[in-house]
Amino acid sequence: MKFKSPPVNSLSLEFLTEFSIGLEKLENNRACRGVIITSAVPKIFSSGLDITEMCGKSVEHYGEFWRAVQEMWLRLYGSNMVTVAAVNGSSPAGGCLIALSCDYRIMAENPKFSIGLNEAQLGIVAPFWFKDTFVNVVGHRIAERSLQLGSLHPAPEAQRLGLVDELVPEEKLMEKAAAVMAQWLALPDHARQLTKTMMRKAVLDRLVAHREEDIKNFITFVSKESIQKSLRMYMEMLKKRKS
Numbered sequence: 001m002k003f004k005s006p007p008v009n010s011l012s013l014e015f016l017t018e019f020s021i022g023l024e025k026l027e028n029n030r031a032c033r034g035v036i037i038t039s040a041v042p043k044i045f046s047s048g049l050d051i052t053e054m055c056g057k058s059v060e061h062y063g064e065f066w067r068a069v070q071e072m073w074l075r076l077y078g079s080n081m082v083t084v085a086a087v088n089g090s091s092p093a094g095g096c097l098i099a100l101s102c103d104y105r106i107m108a109e110n111p112k113f114s115i116g117l118n119e120a121q122l123g124i125v126a127p128f129w130f131k132d133t134f135v136n137v138v139g140h141r142i143a144e145r146s147l148q149l150g151s152l153h154p155a156p157e158a159q160r161l162g163l164v165d166e167l168v169p170e171e172k173l174m175e176k177a178a179a180v181m182a183q184w185l186a187l188p189d190h191a192r193q194l195t196k197t198m199m200r201k202a203v204l205d206r207l208v209a210h211r212e213e214d215i216k217n218f219i220t221f222v223s224k225e226s227i228q229k230s231l232r233m234y235m236e237m238l239k240k241r242k243s
């Protein structure tokens with residue numbers, strides 16, 4: 001799957017819906033045993049959740065948007081397929097969550113590309129299931145420090161922390177992703193799938209059990225004037241940085 005929503009592959013309601021439907025179709029296709037996720041937008045894997053979806057909208061819209069974010073994660077993290085992220089650009093916040101939800105992460109070895117859960121820098125808090133996914137990849141201590149600081153890690157540091165599994169030159173990224181996919185597909189599906197479920201079930205079940213409460217929390221949080229102000233200021237900062 002190649003993300004192609006310029007300029008930055010931000011995860012809008014429309015993008016998330018299309019991504020989830022795409023994953024569902026592949027999941028139901030018995031001929032498809034694995035998926036490599038990458039980007040067709042130069043230098044950006046995904047800029048994370050579309051901030052405009054969280055600014056100045058109705059309570060109903062926030063609820064619909066958050067359900068779509070949850071749905072995407074439940075499908076990807078809970079997928080029976082082998083999932084490989086070929087991270088060919090920067091990948092903050094929700095973009096990082098997509099990579100973290102895959103079975104294996106390969107990143108282009110460009111120190112200008114960074115990845116991490118930087119929510120704290122926006123004045124918002126990564127939800128518990130973003131945090132759980134992060135902890136399952138890098139461990140509690142690294143996740144705690146990185147989350148509190150809202151760190152975006154340049155590719156070499158991300159590899160040192162275990163946030164990505166390996167770095168390769170950008171031109172070799174897809175070749176390497178295909179080789180990794182072949183290695184994982186060489187195992188019998190049932191054994192690999194049951195093992196994956198065993199490793200991920202508790203974290204998936206936690207969101208499933210608290211899904212409606214999580215939506216309510218998101219709506220309450222994002223509707224606060226202080227949070228709206230932080231998000232507006234962050235968007236202004238992005239625009240100013242450009243000019």
Ligand SMILES: CCCCC/C=C\C/C=C\C/C=C/C(=O)SCCNC(=O)CCNC(=O)[C@H](O)C(C)(C)COP(=O)(O)OP(=O)(O)OC[C@H]1O[C@@H](n2cnc3c(N)ncnc32)[C@H](O)[C@@H]1OP(=O)(O)O
Binds near residue numbers: 048050094095238
């Ligand atoms: C206690 C209870 C808790 C309950 C839970 C509550 C809340 C949690 C909620 C949510 C979790 C949030 C997750 C997220 O994913 S938030 C998004 C975080 N993303 C970022 O911080 C990335 C911001 N973007 C960048 O850093 C850069 O754009 C880039 C990706 C590095 C690319 O840089 P580049 O220089 O190539 O591009 P520009 O910066 O010029 O951007 C082009 C264009 O796109 C707009 N844009 C960028 N990112 C976003 C985005 N995420 N959403 C919307 N729009 C974005 C940018 O403003 C430019 O727009 P313009 O109109 O100026 O062209």
